[in-house]
Structure formats: structure tokens, C-alpha cells
């Protein structure tokens with residue numbers, strides 16, 4: 001583990017965003033003392049998503065942020081994608097608790113006060129030193145952050161569902177970390193990865209890749225191997241969200257990633273670590289956030305796929321790419337590699353992109369993560385052109401099949417949905433069936 005009070009960063013090929021890796025995790029005697037004091041302070045109850053954000057701030061994942069934003073930074077981030085000092089930061093970190101009890105407590109607070117943030121079972125998680133109290137305008141936030149106030153957008157809906165009318169800004173210190181359940185042993189904090197990359201493995205460069213809830217597929221592999229031709233290390237971070245129900249159990253997803261890495265990736269150069277983030281992040285700005293998160297984990301390069309953050313139909317097809325045009329490379333401080341959509345070309349007989357394959361669209365099989373999940377749910381093995389053969393049996397075994405979930409979906413509807421997942425018209429006979 002990296003002792004972040006030592007200034008080792010000068011020797012590394014990367015620096016944390018804003019120049020300093022934030023460490024707000026209290027330990028030892030200091031923590032014991034503050035735990036006692038926390039019980040005497042007024043307390044605000046926060047949900048799991050806020051708890052996760054607190055932990056990300058405290059462990060430096062969101063450096064240079066040391067807490068929740070005051071109004072000036074909050075507005076600057078929404079309007080310009082930057083903190084007031086000019087540092088690139090794409091999404092606001094704001095704290096506007098909901099609930100009558102919390103509202104009553106907030107009314108009694110003033111700037112300069114400290115307040116304990118407690119989880120849903122009333123354990124103290126962090127202490128917030130209040131620097132700012134301001135009215136929280138949800139429409140303003142939704143319109144600036146997502147470009148829409150349509151509540152069908154999950155990010156917009158989360159604002160109205162989760163946020164109150166008054167926001168508190170200020171630095172935090174973490175008292176207790178949340179248990180990551182099945183991922184506890186696999187988790188890595190930035191202080192661990194910097195040490196691993198640049199002290200243990202002596203990498204000269206590391207590429208980060210953040211991926212959603214889908215099994216690792218050949219499209220991901222194409223991007224990773226392209227990077228591994230010239231970059232020493234790969235940090236693969238599957239997003240895990242325990243509160244959200246997935247069709248494939250998380251533990252098996254991680255085992256399945258591990259199996260693919262062990263079998264098809266160069267030994268010692270691929271590091272797997274789950275990443276927990278909150279739902280408040282969405283849209284093209286989320287892609288920029290992910291690049292900065294990778295930077296704070298020590299990555300020199302950010303690998304960004306086409307539909308990086310699962311953005312869907314709200315934005316242009318390449319919105320998660322074009323947003324990077326707003327920033328100069330030196331402002332981001334991480335080399336961003338944007339990849340076109342990866343498909344399987346049946347004439348090239350290999351995964352490819354429009355950059356590398358000259359053939360007509362009719363020869364292409366769309367590699368869709370959602371499609372793969374749908375196939376697994378319906379008890380069908382995805383073709384080997386889409387997902388590696390042996391390791392995929394792990395997510396396959398772990399998937400909750402349609403038939404076993406009290407589903408009344410008739411078989412012909414299942415087939416129809418599956419066909420929609422893979423749009424190609426000239427798939428080799430028997431490949432999908």
C-alpha cells in the first residue's frame with residue numbers, strides 16, 4: 001500500500017487529478033476520538049448511494065474534491081464542467097438530504113457547524129464540516145447535467161427521487177467504510193493501485209477501462225488488446241452496484257472476468273478491481289468523470305468505447321466521445337483513447353471496427369452487452385465470436401433464467417427479443433439459433 005504522505009508521485013508517470021491524492025479516511029486513535037465526538041453532534045441520515053460517494057471522496061477516487069461542493073463550485077461545474085479554480089470536473093458532488101427529520105436538523109445548522117452523517121442503521125459514517133448551505137434547484141441541475149428534465153431519464157429521475165431542497169457543502173472525514181460484501185477482498189483503493197502499478201510492477205504506462213454490468217465480450221477484448229500492444233498495464237474496473245438487481249450474480253461476473261483474463265490476457269499485466277459508483281452520474285459527462293477516476297487510480301490512458309456509460313437514446317451515438325473536445329489534453333491529464341463500435345465481421349472473421357474493416361454492414365454481427373445478457377437469461381450460449389467459450393459458462397450458470405423467474409413470457413416472444421439483440425441479417429446459419 002502506498003503511504004500517500006510520502007511524495008512518491010514525482011517519480012510516477014501520472015499525477016492525481018488536481019495534483020494531490022485526497023485522503024480523508026480517519027484511522028487509529030484519531031478515528032476513535034472522532035467516533036466519540038460524532039455521537040454528540042447533530043446527525044443526518046444518508047442513503048447507501050451517499051455512503052458510497054463519501055467513501056469515494058475519502059479514498060481519493062474523486063480527487064481533488066475533499067467533500068461536497070459549495071454553491072460556487074456546484075454552479076461552476078454544472079455550467080462549465082470545471083471547478084471555480086478552473087480544474088476540469090464534469091459532475092457536481094452535492095449533498096441535499098431528503099426526509100422531514102433531516103430537514104428539521106438542517107434548519108438548525110449554520111455555516112461552521114459540524115454534522116455527523118449516519119447510514120440507514122444509524123452508524124456514523126463521516127463528519128461534515130459545513131462551509132455552505134444553499135437552495136437546491138432540481139430543474140437547473142437536471143437541465144445542465146443531463147440536457148433534459150424528462151423523468152424517464154434515470155439520472156433525472158434520481159435527482160427528483162433522492163434530492164432535497166437544501167444542499168450542504170463542506171469537507172468530510174470518513175469514520176467507517178461500507179462493507180463490499182462479495183467484493184470486499186477484490187477491492188482496490190487508489191493508494192493500492194498506484195503502489196501496485198509503479199512500485200511493484202514498475203509499469204511505465206497503464207490503461208484504465210470501466211465497464212458496466214455485462215459479461216466481458218470480444219468487443220472489450222479488442223479494445224484491451226489494442227491497448228496492450230503499447231501500454232504496459234490494464235486496470236479493468238467492472239461497475240458493481242449491489243442495490244440494483246442483476247440477472248447475473250455479481251460474484252459470478254467477477255469470476256467470469258477473472259477466467260477470461262487468466263486464459264486470454266498476458267500474465268501479470270491485467271489488474272481487476274470492482275468499482276462502486278452511485279446512480280447520480282449519467283450522460284456524456286459521466287464518461288469524463290470515469291476518465292478522471294482512472295487518472296486518480298494512477299492510469300495514464302483512458303480507454304473509452306462507443307456507448308461507454310450505457311447512455312442509450314438520449315444523446316448522439318458518439319456523445320461520449322465528442323464531449324472530450326471541450327477540454328485540452330493537458331487539462332484532463334490523461335490520454336484518452338476513443339474506440340469506435342466493435343462488431344464481429346464474418347468476412348474478416350474477426351472482431352473489428354469501421355476503422356479497420358472494409359466490408360458491408362450486412363456482414364457484421366453487433367456485439368451487444370445487453371444482447372449477451374438477454375441470451376444468457378434465456379438459457380442460450382452466446383456464439384464464440386461474441387463471448388469467449390470456456391469462461392462464459394460461469395455467468396451462464398449463474399444467470400437467472402427466464403423460466404425460473406416465474407416468467408410467463410411465451411417462447412416465441414423470447415426468440416423475437418433475441419433476434420432484436422443481434423441486428424445482422426447475414427449471420428452464418430446456426431450461429432445465433
Ligand SMILES: [Zn+2]
Nearest residue numbers: 345348357359
Ligand atoms: Zn470485415
